[in-house]
Amino acid sequence: MSIQRINNLSTRIAANLQTRKLPLKSKQKGASALEYLVLAAALILILGLVGSDTTVQTLVKDAFTGLFTDATT
Numbered sequence: 001m002s003i004q005r006i007n008n009l010s011t012r013i014a015a016n017l018q019t020r021k022l023p024l025k026s027k028q029k030g031a032s033a034l035e036y037l038v039l040a041a042a043l044i045l046i047l048g049l050v051g052s053d054t055t056v057q058t059l060v061k062d063a064f065t066g067l068f069t070d071a072t073t
Contacts, residue, residue: 031039050056 050060
């Protein structure tokens with residue numbers, strides 16, 4: 001098969017896939033519970049790793065203390 005035939009075939013396949021209409025039932029409208037669970041687990045892991053470092057804890061504490069002090073005044 002020549003390169004031009006492969007390019008032509010791939011272009012036709014891409015055009016066919018882009019113009020094909022999907023049924024309404026197959027379109028996703030939001031995240032599934034599993035996706036939310038994975039996101040929550042990742043956030044807990046990140047917060048756990050960040051929270052175990054005392055330098056980061058001090059920086060976060062100082063940032064929030066300054067923020068709330070500025071908001072109060």
